[in-house]
Amino acid sequence: MKIVTVGDNCMDVYLANDQAYPGGNPVNAAVYLKGLGADAAYIGWVGTDSYGELMKEKIHGKGVDISHLSTKEGKTAVTQVELKGNDRCFGEYHEGVMTSFCLTKEEVEFVGTHKLVHAGIWGHAEDKYPLFKEIGLLTSFDFSDQLGHDLVKSVSPFVDYSFFSYTKDDDYIRQFLKGVVNHGSKIAVATLGENGSLAYDGEQFYQKGTVETEVVDTMGAGDSFIAGFLYGILKGLSIDDCMELGSETAAKTIGYFGAW
Structure with missing residues (x-):
């Protein structure tokens, strides 16, 4: 079950204690998928600074294939985080x-050796999605809370x-999801x-509640839900069961600081 994630990574720097944790939607998804049992790879760029080395070390330490994680002259992406x-x-x-x-031709060929490819709205990989579909890959994309993008x-x-990320089950989000499927998403x-x-x-809507757990830090909750859902899809589970697995995976993530 080979899955590859592509695009953005960043160090999440918590301002209160100056602690830094690796993150970014594609990185998080790859780590969570590996933890669930998938064969996961990540493609992206890090800088020549200490954060870049830390990012590579931590992702590799989780068992994710980083053979196509490149180091470029400059700084690794950073997001400042405040806990409220x-x-x-x-x-x-x-x-x-x-x-x-940007993805090279060789990297696109590497992506093509996998079953599913996942990226996000900040990852600069969207231009390759028509090609990913053309070569027969299953495709996944996180639009975050950018519903109007x-x-x-x-x-x-x-x-x-x-x-997508939203706040509640209402008529707006139901009509929105219908529109996305009408545009071509499965x-x-x-x-x-x-x-x-x-x-x-x-054909129909599916609803799932959260799994009760003690909340320490919500960082990575949405990304871990996506990983659980996709893992369920590749295992042939029903949509209900995929959502349940997503909720269970997210519940584990919010029980500790940082995405993973």
């Missing part, structure tokens, strides 16, 4: 070397599993924070 209670709030984001990220309409026709999913998750497959 147990909820994380993002501050300034410095993209560093990832500003110029132009990429929703331009990329979703080439995405089997589209993920399944559209919205994580709703403490209100669980909602999915639409073109």
Whole structure:
């Protein structure tokens, strides 16, 4: 079960204690998928600074294939994080070397040796999604909370599993998910924070609550849900069971500081 994630990484720097943790949606997804039992690889760029070395060391330490994680002259991406209670709030984001990220022909060929490819809205990989579909890959994409972004309409026709972040189950998000599926996605999913998750497959909606757990830090909750959901898809589980696995994976993640 080979999965490759592509695009952004960053060091999440907690301002309160100056601790830094590796993160970024594709990185997090790869680590969580590996933890679930998938054969996961990550493609991205880090800088020549100490954060770049730390990023490579930590991802490799989790068993993720980093043979296509490149080091470029410059700084590794950094996101400043502030905790308000147990909820994380993002501050300034410095993209560093990832500003110029692009996939090489050889890297695209490497992606093609996998079953599924996942990327996110900040990852600079969206232009390759028509090609990913053309070569027969299953595709996944995290649009985060950018429901009004132009990429929703331009990329979703080439995405089997589209993920979004929202706040509650209401008429707006239901109509929105319907629109994404009508554009071409096989399944559209919205994580709703403490209100669980909602999915639409073109025929019906599926709802799932959260798994009760002690919340330490919500960093990575959405990414771990995505990983659990995708792992379930590749295992042939029902949408209900995929959402349940996503919720269980997220519950583990929010029980400790940092994404992983």
